[in-house]
Amino acid sequence: MHTLMLVICLVIFVGVFGVMFWAVIHHRRSRGAVAANFHENTTVEIAWTVIPVLILLGMAWPATKTVIAMKDTSEADITIKATGYQWKWGYDYLQGEGEGIRLLSSLSTPRNQIEGAAAKGDNYLLEVDNPVVVPVGKKVRVLLTANDVIHSWWVPAFGVKQDAIPGFIRDSWFKADKEGVYRGNCAELCGRDHGFMPIEVHVVSAEKYAAWVAEHKEKAAGAAADEAREWSMAELMTRGEQVFGTICAACHQANGKGLPPTFPPLDGSQVVLGDKAGQIDIVLHGRPNTAMAPFGGALSDADVAAVITYTRNSWGNHTGEAVQPAEVKAGRNKS
């Protein structure tokens, strides 16, 4: 498609500039050229208005067919919802084989490679911790939305680029005919780490996909059982530190000092040192009109409980209080 258009453009380009350079070379005053005095010719002018219109019509026809095909998201085998976060992608398998699977997929390139302290790997900035996995030859419909600002889900090899807009859902689709690893990036400026939220899609055979789904289901079942029980302080702190590192540290920083004024510090914060329910509410539902997005969708009860416990007992904060998953669950039900 692009090649066809390019060829048309090249032909026009060569034609027009052929004439211009001929004039540049042969009609120079230094060669004794004397200026002619024509300055109007209606026939020629009409011709070079009508002919481009016809060429454009020729270009518009295949383009129109492609647009209509790209918009046809019906009869998908698998539907995945991708959610853009600052600065990572979340995936929910909504329908088809693998329904119910949830992933959070963030950059796995180590910091020292970015800062030049270590040699850069082959997939520098294009690798993630939890890639999306889809079966080969199946039509996959992708629903897109975002949690905070506009992101854009782009995998060049699939020809899919669709903005993920907070509060709205858009869709697109792809069908990969060859197994392999396909990589892409966020394509809409979304803040500081816009360049560091890649997309990695593994296209695998139907059997491998089934195995992957089974493995994931098992893990998820284990995690669900974990949720309900009473957690010890140490467990909450360990899990909390990990969650904080992947979710919160991008804005609030690992040292809890934040990046004011947009991203406030948590160290010494009134919210963190105040009432537990208030903090749970903010983490679950976000704060309208600020950068604080709702995380209730992305994090489990245990994650939220752990990370709140961690913030209340780190840096200069020493409340000594532990938050249990049950309390988070109560917070969810309130709204």
Next chain:
Amino acid sequence: MAAVIPDPLDHHHHHTPSGLMRWLTTTNHKDIGTMYLIFSFVMFLSGGVMALTIRAELFQPGLQVVQPEFFNQLTTMHGLVMVFGAIMPAFVGFANWQIPLMIGASDMAFARMNNWSFWLLPPAAILLLGSFFVPGGATAAGWTLYAPLSVQMGMGMDFAIFAIHIMGLSSIMGAINIVVTILNMRAPGMTMMKMPLFCWTWLITAYLLIAVMPVLAGAVTMILTDRHFGTSFFNAAGGGDPVMYQHIFWFFGHPEVYIMILPAFGIVSQIIPAFARKPLFGYASMVYATASIAILSFVVWAHHMFTTGMPATGQLFFMYATMLIAVPTGVKVFNWVATMWRGSLSFEPPMLWATGFIFVFTMGGFTGLICAIAPIDIQVQDTYYVVAHFHYVLVAGSLFALFAGAYYWLPKWTGHMPSERLGKLHFWCSLVFFNVTFFPMHFLGLAGMPRRIPDYALQFADFNALASVGAFGFGLSQLIFLAAVVKCVRGGKPAPAKPWDGAEGLEWTVPSPAPYHTFEDAPLVK
């Protein structure tokens, strides 16, 4: 001609203040034009320094020079400064100097408002550039200031919003002044269809400015109230829509790109006939083409938003409308080439720049057509392909035409001929380094490199290194222009009233340098 030599007019400026007060209080279109041009060149250099910092960071993969946060501030401010600080004021500077001279008017219609519309700009520039030093730094939301990202920004965003308000006010006043001057102050006998094409393109541009600058002001004001007064224009949770911002912004933004290119078409249409020594081919069709581009520019805005996910019919409408723009633009290119055809050409610096303009601008035009095709655009949107495209039309288009115009009219402004050697050196260095910088970006975009990223995957490394080398070459080449202008102002071969033998127009009937007051008695145009 003797009647316009300033001696008998001394009573006009015996009360003119000197020194700083002269420039602060001047209502003279030539003084104001000069100030616009100097201002825009200073902004051009500061925007250029930001661009070079960006290219230095992108020279190699990894983070070496700046952190991502500051990188985003640089890309944002580079865009805002170049668009609102450099290109637009430069064209207004040309309009101030040239329109009264070209239509035989003694000054602009509203001389005091003219002073005010210039003097609004320096405070706006200080506000904009000063935002780097407030807590949180300058706005980092991209020059398009998309909500909701722009709602997240720190105080720098508010500075940028107010700077845009002030610059918009200045543009609107400048545009009104130009419209009234052109409609009311033409010399007797100069009918609309006898007007130099530069005046025509500026007239149409001025209407565009009056139509769309208030739209931009509205869009950024909505961001301001979303930020501070609890409104939810662009917040879905409050019933707003983030995409609505993009619709409003690009309803301004697309005419805006024509605001930046139509006066360039005008300058080139003055220069090509002068150095082909042959009248402009198809004057009337040039006027109609300019008007159709301006009208079409109001119905194509959503081609900047193909990836936001609009219905197929919407995509198709905006795709067809955008492709249509290729027709009048093509007519213009054909007309220029036909003007050169069988002319008697010579290539002094203005003509070199104008020819270079046609060549490189048309490449930008073709990539524009490629981008118009919705399915391709979805792939190249927000990649370096788009960066290459708009630099081809904005740098190789607007900026090259500005240089062409500067070399063309410098003799009239300063009374000295600009150095031909420096002018040619400037041109060839700029042309080569421009292409070294921006041509590889097409490949980067097609290979999948998104724009506005401070760091990139390894397969993009070679072309990025090349582009960075070219960028530094291009940046340094602009110092040649500075040298050429300074040299020309200080001295050089005295310029006759009409330094270019093929040039036509009233501005060449007054002596060089143009006296402080010209056309006290309106000339008669036959």
